[in-house]
Amino acid sequence: MGSWDGHFAAVAPVGVVSMAAENATGGAVSGAEKDRLPVEKDEIVTENQKKYKLQSILGDGGYGTVFLSHDKETRVAVKTEKYSRSMLHIEVNVLKAANLASCKHFCDLMDYGSKKPDYVYVVMTLLGKDLHKLRSELPDRKFSLNTATKLGIQSLRACEELHKVGYISRDIKPGNFAPGLKENKQAKIIFMYDFGLARKYIDRNNNVLPSRKEIGWRGTTRYGSLNAHLRLDLGRRDDLESWFYMLVEMTRGTIPWRLVTDRTAVQKAKEAARGSGRQQFLFEVPSQYDKILSLIDALSFEATPDYNALCKLIEEVREEKQLREKECWDWEEETVSTTVTTVTSYSDKELRAKAEKSK
The missing domain is CATH 1.10.510.10 (Transferase(Phosphotransferase) domain 1)
Incomplete structure (x- = not known):
């Protein structure tokens, strides 16, 4: 598991990050040069040398980007946020508490850490559409x-x-x-x-x-x-x-x-x-x-x-309403329905073609 380089409080304050960036470069750092988020095909290497290759973007906003990645054979989500703006320390605290309590409705917290002064990251369970x-x-x-x-x-x-x-x-x-x-x-x-x-x-x-x-x-x-x-x-x-x-x-x-x-x-x-x-x-x-x-x-x-x-x-x-027997979600039924329709339609065409040939 990663860390926040000592304590969570270091993640949030803009002033602290600006000073860290200034110390790292030996001078003032422009807004465009600090807080650089990772991009597709970048690789995040954790403290324990675990590697996450960032694939497609699953979503992004003003302060962060969520990427698709892999942990061995398992697909995972890697959430990244700008170091100076991140609230991911709250996310980590919530997921830690939820995982410790074996909560059913929360993602697994797989890894987390930071790359000063650019971004922080959290690796968690990949979910479907909201x-x-x-x-x-x-x-x-x-x-x-x-x-x-x-x-x-x-x-x-x-x-x-x-x-x-x-x-x-x-x-x-x-x-x-x-x-x-x-x-x-x-x-x-x-x-x-x-x-x-x-x-x-x-x-x-x-x-x-x-x-x-x-x-x-x-x-x-x-x-x-x-x-x-x-x-x-x-x-x-x-x-x-x-x-x-x-x-x-x-x-x-x-x-x-x-x-x-x-x-x-x-x-x-x-x-x-x-x-x-x-x-x-x-x-x-x-x-x-x-x-x-x-x-x-x-x-x-x-x-x-x-x-x-x-x-x-x-x-x-x-x-x-006697709703107990039905198990599929509506979006699952939509997928099944589309698949069945496509297969049936194809089969009908095939049967007609065979019938024409046999005439």
């Missing part, structure tokens, strides 16, 4: 009730696992959940990932840290809790509120503020969803969803959510 992409690729951008409720249960259990190891996400959304890969025998498991905004919410004695009151915006506008809109400190209840918005969207295919970009307008829509707009918000979703929202809204900052009660309400939906 839930946002998977839903967007479906014909009506909507999961079946079977898939939506199974996703709801697994993503809720992922939140529970995160909370049990002492962290809150503060950015629960479909883009931060994805199924595992068939090659790893994890295709039926939904994983939570990307913990750049995660925060420890308990102290060393496992007591909930008191609210810091106003702290500024955290999260994603579409899924942020009402407390996030009020710039208040966030807790476990806020993760669950974001999870619920995600659940409704996965079930309905939309939420009333989906196309609204102004954060204040989104806040008003979420407030209306508790009153005059509640019927519109929960239109065509199971009646149990109304109860789930009420349970989440009743939680205090310090309260431990009753995850089992929330899961039981979703299981109730599945029982009412």
Whole structure:
């Protein structure tokens, strides 16, 4: 396993990195010359001389890039971020805690380290497409009730696992959940990932840290809790509120503020969803969803959510609709359906050709 060259605090401060770059080159370093991220075909060599050849880019953003690589015969994801901007130390801490607790819904932390003053890296389990992409690729951008409720249960259990190891996400959304890969025998498991905004919410004695009151915006506008809109400190209840918005969207295919970009307008829509707009918000979703929202809204900052009660309400939906027998995810059915159609079509042509020849 790699290291952060001593301690995590060295990863984040811009000033520290600038000085490190200056010392390494014997003079001032321009912005273009420092914080160089690796590129395709580069090779990362860890402290214990393990090598990861960076292949195709799986995703990138302002501060980092995720690459496909291999660990022996296993495909893995290598996440890299600019040294001066990286929050990967949080990711490492969360994954360490989750792996230690044998959490089901978290990637394995395989390796991590840094290449001063350019970038830090984390090697972890490779996952499939995220839930946002998977839903967007479906014909009506909507999961079946079977898939939506199974996703709801697994993503809720992922939140529970995160909370049990002492962290809150503060950015629960479909883009931060994805199924595992068939090659790893994890295709039926939904994983939570990307913990750049995660925060420890308990102290060393496992007591909930008191609210810091106003702290500024955290999260994603579409899924942020009402407390996030009020710039208040966030807790476990806020993760669950974001999870619920995600659940409704996965079930309905939309939420009333989906196309609204102004954060204040989104806040008003979420407030209306508790009153005059509640019927519109929960239109065509199971009646149990109304109860789930009420349970989440009743939680205090310090309260431990009753995850089992929330899961039981979703299981109730599945029982009412007799959804237990169906095992495939919607995206798996799509693949199977396409394959079958192609094969059948080809076979029909072949049969017709043979029939013509035999005439």
